[in-house]
Amino acid sequence: MTGDSAPAGRRRCVLFDVDGTLIDAVDNQRRVWRTWAGRYALDPDEVHRVALRTMPMETFARVAPDRDPLECLAALHELEDEDVRSGVYTAFDGASDLLHGLAPGSWALVTSNYEHRVRGRFARTGLPVPELIVDAAAVAEGKPSPVPYLLAARRLGADPGDCLVVEDAPSGVRSALRAGMTVWGVNAPSAVDGVHRHFGSLREAVPDILGFGTGGPRASAT
CATH class of the missing domain: 3.40.50.1000 (HAD superfamily/HAD-like)
Structure with missing residues (x-):
């Protein structure tokens, strides 16, 4: 152009x-998703790999299909808000x-x-x-x-x-x-x-x- x-x-x-x-915010996002994965006893590396390519609700559907997606989202938002307060950017x-x-x-x-x-x-x-x-x-x-x-x-x-x-x-x-x-x-x-x-x-x-x-x-x- x-x-x-x-x-x-x-x-x-x-x-x-x-x-x-x-x-x-790469390290922050990785830390948040690893912590989230730990709450649901999921493989943190796999969860983060999927999360890099998808929106949160799609991530939940792929890695935790048996979980309530709204509950998953609330947990993620809680972790993200805490990271904004205490994380290093x-x-x-x-x-x-x-x-x-x-x-x-x-x-x-x-x-x-x-x-x-x-x-x-x-x-x-x-x-x-x-x-x-x-x-x-x-x-x-x-x-x-x-x-x-x-x-x-x-x-x-x-x-x-x-x-x-x-x-x-x-x-x-x-x-x-x-x-x-x-x-x-x-x-x-x-x-x-x-x-x-x-x-x-x-x-x-x-x-x-x-x-x-x-x-x-x-x-x-x-």
Whole structure:
């Protein structure tokens, strides 16, 4: 995708995934799922392997089909909330500079997590919180549906074609592509299928993301 600045009267916005994109929560997620598996006497490695590829309710159906899924979800939420209070979180290098460099109202978070946990993690890492967070409770369909990203664009008053999405996971990339947005991948050794550009780290992407967010020319897709 190529182009110049957005036409007059239109604005550009940057939409960020959270876990794996701005905040490194891999160890936290592994610990939560291992603890959850222990409560149900399940193989923690197998549970975590499945959880990496599926949404929680689907995970429960696969690894604990004889258990009440709502009970399983309540237990998971309890563990996740405790982890936000007591776990150690780290923002990826470049995240603070990037988010502080974007104009208020020009960016948002689009996450499969819940807003209170995102706010807790941001408070722990010192990252600024945007005016808009589209979380799991805000939509009936999560990623890879385009609904979360389309909702974020609508609430920011931006056309989907003027939105840049920064993601690290295949489901999020598919969601943004289906929403008709430009998608850049970060924090992975190789590009996720479909991304317009790939950066090995968030830090590498900071100058170009800031350039997009401030209305500079769009870099060509690769």
